[in-house]
């Protein structure tokens with residue numbers, strides 16, 4: 001009997017294994033992934049400092065000591081953008097490298113890491129069978145299209161809350177070398193293109209937008225929109241890869257019981273920015289702790305849901321409100337203009353988009369002031 005079986009070894013799954021073994025070093029933890037690591041994952045590779053904090057707390061050194069960029073530029077193709085230094089620098093690390101480091105750390109701490117594509121989940125009174133193998137608790141960290149949520153019969157994301165994004169790697173444009181650049185689409189927010197320099201002469205470039213009922217944009221359309229928003233950014237790019245992002249709608253649907261969902265599997269992606277790695281490592285860590293906590297052994301799902309609410313509840317509700325407001329271009333324009341006027345508004349917006357910030361009075365004043 002495993003104390004914990006984690007399905008999916010991305011940031012959420014590896015963090016769950018790490019946190020469980022940090023809390024209970026003698027726990028029997030199995031970490032499963034259908035891929036061998038290192039493996040690639042479609043992502044902008046932007047790692048928020050908040051994610052680094054969580055990982056540091058888990059005893060993992062997951063990013064280089066020197067972040068490649070400290071500035072962030074936000075705006076539309078037309079009109080003045082805002083470009084400012086962030087309060088805390090963000091990191092840009094290829095996911096092939098970042099995720100492999102986390103998996104290696106989990107293995108070093110005592111997790112059994114195995115390549116396996118999970119297909120079956122059977123919930124019994126006091127344990128769960130994962131492909132026939134018994135576990136006291138299961139963490140489903142198998143991403144946006146994972147099987148655990150479906151097999152546990154937890155409702156998926158609502159219509160209009162899933163985005164599709166594509167990324168590639170290109171030589172960094174000298175004009176965009178010193179900053180992370182985000183250019184908003186004119187319509188259909190949240191939709192934007194990005195260029196995130198990796199610090200080695202390469203940039204992660206990409207574009208994403210919300211998928212509306214039955215209308216999945218084609219790859220050629222995504223690339224055309226990238227070129228419209230960041231001209232030339234993708235011209236010499238390679239390694240194109242696209243994936244879904246289940247955006248948070250404010251209230252994570254974690255059920256009671258022995259199956260806990262973390263990261264993208266719980267639709268924990270910031271609806272303003274598409275940031276999901278911070279939420280993944282935080283929720284993974286909370287799930288891992290709840291899974292091996294003898295005080296909540298009768299219902300780890302309920303304890304974990306409460307922990308997520310405590311840590312992220314208000315923030316998720318605020319981002320949901322702002323995402324609704326931001327469907328109107330004038331609101332986004334007002335946000336950019338207010339951030340240009342005041343560093344403090346810029347800082348609050350970054351905190352809302354990358355961390356666990358709230359809709360502060362000064363952001364609200366900035367949005368409504370116009």
Ligand SMILES: Cc1cc2nc3c(=O)[nH]c(=O)nc-3n(C[C@H](O)[C@H](O)[C@H](O)COP(=O)(O)OP(=O)(O)OC[C@H]3O[C@@H](n4cnc5c(N)ncnc54)[C@H](O)[C@@H]3O)c2cc1C
Nearest residue numbers: 008010011012034043044046118142143165263264276277
């Ligand atoms: C194009 C794009 C750009 C993005 N840019 C950023 C960004 O810059 N910054 C940011 O913070 N977030 C970004 N995101 C979001 C971020 O990638 C995700 O939120 C994050 O990867 C979630 O981590 P996770 O561990 O929940 O899931 P994942 O990273 O998707 O990991 C899930 C793992 O589960 C495994 N798996 C799936 N099914 C099974 C199965 N049946 N059995 C076994 N294993 C299985 C997969 O192989 C995978 O390794 C972006 C997303 C996209 C698509």
